[in-house]
Amino acid sequence: MAQLLLLIAGGAAAGIFGALLGLGGGILIVPLLNLGFGLPLRESIGASLICVIVTSSAAASVYLRRDVANLRLGMTLELFTASAAMAGGLIAFVLPDRVLAVMFATLLLLVAATMARDIRRAPVLESPTPRPATQGISLEPAPPGVSGEAHDGFLASLSGPGYRVRNVGLGVAGSLLAGLVSALFGVGGGIVKVPVMNLVMGVPLRVATATSNLMIGVTASAGALVYLYRGGIDPLVTAPAALGVFAGASVAARLADRVDARVLRVLFVAVLLFTASQMALKGLS
Amino acid sequence: MTTPAVRRPVGAVLAIGTGLGVALLALGVVQMVAAGTGPLDRPFPPFEPDRLVPDLLALRGRGFLSLGLLVVILTPASRVLASLIGFALERDRRMVAVALAILAVIGLSALLGASLGVGV
Numbered sequence: 001m002a003q004l005l006l007l008i009a010g011g012a013a014a015g016i017f018g019a020l021l022g023l024g025g026g027i028l029i030v031p032l033l034n035l036g037f038g039l040p041l042r043e044s045i046g047a048s049l050i051c052v053i054v055t056s057s058a059a060a061s062v063y064l065r066r067d068v069a070n071l072r073l074g075m076t077l078e079l080f081t082a083s084a085a086m087a088g089g090l091i092a093f094v095l096p097d098r099v100l101a102v103m104f105a106t107l108l109l110l111v112a113a114t115m116a117r118d119i120r121r122a123p124v125l126e127s128p129t130p131r132p133a134t135q136g137i138s139l140e141p142a143p144p145g146v147s148g149e150a151h152d153g154f155l156a157s158l159s160g161p162g163y164r165v166r167n168v169g170l171g172v173a174g175s176l177l178a179g180l181v182s183a184l185f186g187v188g189g190g191i192v193k194v195p196v197m198n199l200v201m202g203v204p205l206r207v208a209t210a211t212s213n214l215m216i217g218v219t220a221s222a223g224a225l226v227y228l229y230r231g232g233i234d235p236l237v238t239a240p241a242a243l244g245v246f247a248g249a250s251v252a253a254r255l256a257d258r259v260d261a262r263v264l265r266v267l268f269v270a271v272l273l274f275t276a277s278q279m280a281l282k283g284l285s
Numbered sequence: 286m287t288t289p290a291v292r293r294p295v296g297a298v299l300a301i302g303t304g305l306g307v308a309l310l311a312l313g314v315v316q317m318v319a320a321g322t323g324p325l326d327r328p329f330p331p332f333e334p335d336r337l338v339p340d341l342l343a344l345r346g347r348g349f350l351s352l353g354l355l356v357v358i359l360t361p362a363s364r365v366l367a368s369l370i371g372f373a374l375e376r377d378r379r380m381v382a383v384a385l386a387i388l389a390v391i392g393l394s395a396l397l398g399a400s401l402g403v404g405v
Contacts, residue, residue, distance in 0.1 A: 056361075218365060
């Protein structure tokens with residue numbers, strides 16, 4: 001019973017932390033299960049994929065209702081994230097645990113570095129609660145040239161009010177990488193998708209974040225199906241962890257305005273660095 | 286952008302699927318506790334589609350857990366199906382093709398996983 005409660009509490013903490021920082025819980029769930037509960041790495045990743053789908057689906061329903069997420073763009077890109085996630089799920093069962101652990105430690109370091117950079121850049125946390133799509137986005141018509149030729153017509157169909165999608169090829173490449181990362185490490189892949197959509201494809205940050213969230217569900221489910229059938233998802237551990245993450249992410253929406261973003265980010269970077277060192281030690285020893 | 290006629294049903298599918306999946310997982314956890322099963326007990330019950338219905342009819346915890354996992358995993362696919370219907374009603378052939386391709390990838394994932402069998 002104590003283990004069950006600890007799992008739910010750990011999941012809730014990961015859900016709160018992840019949602020407050022705009023990350024899925026996956027980056028925390030995998031080390032929690034692997035280092036904290038001694039679960040094999042692949043089973044930790046499988047459980048994390050389920051947790052990520054639950055939080056993504058819950059948030060995406062709100063994002064869609066409030067018209068923040070770009071469904072057409074998300075679906076076009078998730079065709080590639082899902083394909084890569086399927087491949088990633090298959091690769092994960094071929095890679096030795098040690099290699100996977102070192103790769104995960106590298107991912108943690110990358111996230112920590114990104115987060116450390118953001119500590120100086122963004123003193124205020126963005127609320128995970130979706131806001132209207134029009135907030136922070138110009139409502140002027142899309143620039144001239146959005147419609148016309150067939151290619152422009154396609155780009156126009158993926159664009160939204162005040163922005164025009166560009167560099168779809170690079171977006172596809174980023175989506176493939178995000179899908180691979182998702183299935184290999186049990187995370188949502190937002191760390192790849194959001195910058196690609198925002199900086200490369202010209203999608204406003206708020207829309208990119210919401211669209212990335214929407215895409216996580218399909219991406220993770222393609223990987224999760226491989227894990228499920230290959231015996232990589234332990235329902236006894238996954239169910240309480242997923243319930244905890246779901247509850248934690250729900251609580252985070254109410255805490256968002258009361259939390260000091262800078263302190264939270266510093267704490268998170270410290271946790272990531274410690275976790276990365278432990279994962280690396282495990283992989284290299 | 287996508288019209289509300291497509292977005293709203295798709296959002297509703299996600300909300301209902303998540304709620305149902307979480308409820309089934311919670312039922313499974315309650316059954317686990319009642320049966321005295323710990324979360325770290327080994328070996329854990331593998332996913333066996335053939336046992337799903339008998340386990341549910343017998344109100345076994347593993348039945349609720351397996352169905353809960355399936356509902357959670359298939360909720361995003363249901364969202365794609367709802368989008369497909371919405372885009373088909375709007376005669377948006379390109380998005381219908383995209384939705385069909387996504388469903389094919391998800392189906393292929395299941396087929397590949399099932400054909401390869403347990404690999405842990």
